[in-house]
Amino acid sequence: MWQDESKPKIEFDALAKKVASDTSKPAGLGDAHTFAAKVAAAFACALLLTLSTNAEAQSGTFSKIIEYPAPATAELEEISAGTDGALWFTDFTGKVGRITTNGAITEYPTPHSQNYGITAGPDGALWFTEQVGYIGRITVAGVITEFPLAPGTVSYGITAGPDGALWFAESSANNIGRITTAGGLTEYPLPNSGSVPYEVAVGSDGAIWFTEFDGNRVGRITTGGVIAEYAVPTPAAYPAAITSGPDGALWFTENGANRIGRITTAGVISEYLLPTPGSYPSGVTGGPDGAVWFTEDRFPSKLGRITTGGLITEYPVPGGASVWRITAGPDGGLWTTEEPPGIGRAPACGLGFSASFNNDTLTMSFSLGINIPAAFHIHLRNTSGPIGQPFSKQISAVVPPQEFTMNWSPFPNLGEVIVEPSLATQPGGTGLGLCAEWTTVNTSQ
16 A cells, blocks of 8 residues: 555555565556656547547457467367376367377277266376267377277266266266276266256265256266256256365356356256357366366357456467367366367466446456466556556465455546456556456546
8 A cells, every 4th residue: 555645645455465575665666746747638639530530439358379280180078187297188089188287199099989078087098978989098198998888879078976976967878977987887877867967076075966958957977876956047057067166056057048057066056147148158167276177169259257256357279279178287277178179278367357436436346366476567558559568466376366356546537438458467467468458447537
């Protein structure tokens, strides 16, 4: 907090004090009157243009997503971190792929096709489902073994259980399956026919949780085979992917209801409507920043972030690709499968930003989270270009995301101004960095 009342004052709550523990004025702001004069002059130069174009309010988001193309004939499905420091993914055309954190892709043909779910097993190998009646295993050296199910069994998600076995969804057979690393198979029929179990995840309670795509339920099965089911409140939600969240609950996508769902281990469900209509939420994973991340399977597609408090941010995917499944990588990034065929990587970085102006005070609210040290910038600009960077501060990793508010009072009369906070790896510069969010505020007084 600035003690000199002659300078613009930024007030910090608990987190803001954490990320800017000293009481010096933010770098680059200088004296209040000097800064006010500079931004007023810059604004005056652009005033006629701004008024003549009658520019609409602008808002948006940015995430530094990097995309690595896969073979053009590939049909990529799920992705998982391997035990070798790389990411592994399934290709429905009959391959299992590996991508290093530098983007080098290798594919291994499998004896059968229609590969779908994949997970790292307790034996150090990758285990995957094949929708032609097999469970597959591939070592990090590329050696493949297959274990037969009943002929024609269609399986989707698979996960490593706390009991040293692999658990998977036998969708066509309406079972939850369990297979040991030696290939021993057990199947558990679901209580309701036609449920179509789809994806699976281990909960913080040590049970296996799964979605029922047609049954509109979330299920739970203990390692001893005891099953419980919980109805999703929204009809025809088509619950799809599921993951264990950083808050001890399970989070899942509602593909047909345009919502993200949350279920506690006691079976209490909450639902969060997405800002973009018809976004078809698909994959979901717990992020290394302490938020939950999800994909929107639409064209053009978006990558989504939801805090455990329910605050949602969506980030456009470059080039209009559709993102499908998502996982946290060993490098601290978020990795996705895409169509057209490719693998994407995004930083675990979010600001959860909004801004408002009232009585000469600019109020900026955040739910900021990032899993690495970063430079926290706030830029001001209008439709003609940059006005200034009044705030820049090096911060440590913020996990889980923290909510805080910054108030700037008195704020100069700049008319319509775009406020753009960003997180970057470098302390200086004017680029968008790792992630950025911006909104237009009318500061006329």
